[in-house]
Amino acid sequence: QKEVEQDPGPLSVPEGAIVSLNCTYSNSAFQYFMWYRQYSRKGPELLMYTYSSGNKEDGRFTAQVDKSSKYISLFIRDSQPSDSATYLCAMNPLDTGNQFYFGTGTSLTVIP
Amino acid sequence: GAVVSQHPSRVICKSGTSVKIECRSLDFQATTMFWYRQFPKQSLMLMATSNEGSKATYEQGVEKDKFLINHASLTLSTLTVTSAHPEDSSFYICSARDLSNTEAFFGQGTRLTVV
Numbered sequence: 499q500k501e502v503e504q505d506p507g508p509l510s511v512p513e514g515a516i517v518s519l520n521c522t523y524s525n526s527a528f529q530y531f532m533w534y535r536q537y538s539r540k541g542p543e544l545l546m547y548t549y550s551s552g553n554k555e556d557g558r559f560t561a562q563v564d565k566s567s568k569y570i571s572l573f574i575r576d577s578q579p580s581d582s583a584t585y586l587c588a589m590n591p592l593d594t595g596n597q598f599y600f601g602t603g604t605s606l607t608v609i610p
Numbered sequence: 611g612a613v614v615s616q617h618p619s620r621v622i623c624k625s626g627t628s629v630k631i632e633c634r635s636l637d638f639q640a641t642t643m644f645w646y647r648q649f650p651k652q653s654l655m656l657m658a659t660s661n662e663g664s665k666a667t668y669e670q671g672v673e674k675d676k677f678l679i680n681h682a683s684l685t686l687s688t689l690t691v692t693s694a695h696p697e698d699s700s701f702y703i704c705s706a707r708d709l710s711n712t713e714a715f716f717g718q719g720t721r722l723t724v725v
Contacts, residue, residue: 530713539701539721540718540719541614541616541703541705541718541719542654542716543716544713544714586653586654588714597656598656598714601653602652603653
């Protein structure tokens, strides 16, 4: 079983839709949770990070963490064509510190 | 967010030559830098983790003599692909983590093509 599971998609939605991206994990030691956006042929860009259960909002993006279910989500409201990218979730344990564990990424296309 | 600069963004080299890729943290001190390889439409594959002033820790299956990593300072790490072969053609990405040990920031990536 992989440490982090993420549906690779592809996911295609119309402009203005609400997008829900999800990851599940198996290691209860994970404490930091991050979402990255990666455009084609570019390095990943950090979108949001959180280290507690609950919601964190930043503009059109909301990150949600449910540690009891080992489940994290990224919601994108009023999706735009410029949101078309691959979204990667990443996690990191608090104690060992170093290694990040990534999901495989979900490819999202927002259709104008 | 913090800025990580990776150079070059694209390089084409002949088979058998060596290529050096630089990764710099521009506005923070990176105690740890990570080097990843990414194949088309796949996730990041961790190659090695480097801590400033010490030897890099390589993941299983990654040849340390082929992928030389040097983390000489808190703002610079280099990856040298030695005796490159066409199968080494890939997208290489570095990331750096600051002293607070929370999130990591990525470079822009380097597209290596070995001909």
